[in-house]
Amino acid sequence: MKRKRALVTGCAGFIGSTLSERLLREGYEVYGIDAFVHNYDRWVKERNLQGALAHPQFRFFERDLRSLAFDELLARVDVVFHQAALPGVRTSWGSQFQEYVDHNILVTQALLEAAKNSHVQKIVCASSSSVYGGMSGPADETIMPQPLSPYGVTKLAAEQLCQLYAAVYGVPVVSLRYFTVFGPRQRPDMAFHKFIKNVLSGQPIEIYGDGEQSRDFTYIDDAVTANLLACAAPVKGVVFNIGGVSQLTVNDVISLIETRTGQRANIQRRPEQPGDPRHTFADITKARHLLGYDPQFDVEKGISLQIEQVRRLYNF
Template identity: 45%
Template sequence: MTGAAGFIGSHLCERLLGDGHEVVGVDNFSTFYERGRKEENLHAAQASPRFVLREVDLAVADIGAGLGDCDGVFHLAAQAGVRGSWGETFDIYTRDNIVATQRLLEALRFNRIPAVLASSSSVYGNAAQLPASEDAPLAPMSPYGLTKLAVEQLVRIYVAQYGLDVVSLRYFTVFGPRQRPDMAFTRFLTAALTGGVVHVLGDGHQTRDFTYVSDAVDATVRALGGPRGAVYNVGGGSPASIEAVLALVTVISGAALTVDHQAFAAGDVTHTWADTSRARRELGWRPRVSLDDGLRAHLDWVASTLSAAAA
């Protein structure tokens, strides 16, 4: 599994180990955020004798040599983040998203192993009709979204030309314990617990289809071996505005928030909402964790992280 030390990847490692599998985790420990957080993500997985971690850069490594004994591949490694994809850093996105994926697809071509690839709701841009189905027009609004669409197109090409068994998942705003420090929920909850200022990009009326991490992981596991070339939305099913999220943070934390509204960020879309009927029908998947319950678990994790850092 690639991206093993990341937010979703580390949870997926634990799910697979819990299901009795042997897991080879791959990560390049990019500098997008500090390595220590990623190493902490893997503490539970590394306690298992059935887990092996390999520090590998997919853009340059001999990937095929490590696939021979694998029954399936989960490709979650990527350079994430809409706002960081503009300007001179775009080459990082093309390298870690497009080039790395193309090299992995080449390795899969010769090893004939089924795979699941992580894409993003960013491929839709500002969808004209909501909830957005997988057949909706794709018009990303950011260089990051463009690279994820390019990755999906690479998969389509390799499926058509070489018959690869690859499924793509479009994740919608995943949250929960271990969420990246730059993402909204982690920032909001940290500010609530520390008395800091909550910085909100935009007026707060924008909405997102928030998906709890265990639901994203469950969809990912179910997708392995799914219909060749299929694409599925993975969303929580209950869009909420940022204003509504902040109100919920106030309730569950008991803290009065100081909110600083800033300009909308380039590339951020106004609304997202996933039509998940295809995943429900073909994968037997459905989201199970509500925004309220998931945010409370996220809060507990942020609190424990802050306590550990202060010790």
């Protein structure tokens, strides 16, 4: 029986590398592509890739998607998991916005343009809860998006391109709005990683605002499972919330890290940052019903696993 072939863009990143390994375990042949963009250290991404690179069914290409001809690559694969993007709410303001447009909007459009003339069976695109902006309660996919950052604007534009290409050209694409994914390999610029690293090393933790802002946290394995479910589901042109089973404040998270590490956090308060929503809260009813998505991991277990990985990464 012929192996199914998958393309994973952003395969050296947090979600992309974990997803690539899962696909390999599921029997896929995986084509991974990554440009090692500058958002964090290359050595961390190379370490993320070690497991996949050791597998005989993994083929890696170091390419910049902004100048890639997708047509030839799509001719080789059955499905695409488009994880590549330039992330970060706070860094998307100002002169760097053009990079966000290039990586998040124009690359997605080029992929979709190539896909309309291909035999690709499904494209799953990574989106973000940042498209919503602020939330006072659970957000479902019918709520009007109101992003609070240029990053959120670019992710919303990419989503809308996916819906357009599905409606006009029948491209079999779906988008997943991730809600604060955490766990082993989380990006070094993300809160859990920074908090854990700084607590373990005795460095101060910067908290923006009062720490009572809350997030719907999604464990990495649940986010990866959502990708496989979306790939298999007979839907296109649809957007899904992908959240977890726990919603905590930043202060709650720091307390958990202190408990799990046995070390006290040195907290430094900073002013609230523009573009940071006060709360995020996913209504995942649609993903439960149409994808069979059923998140399993809670924050306490996930933090313990992430602490172990951060200790190994930095030899703490």
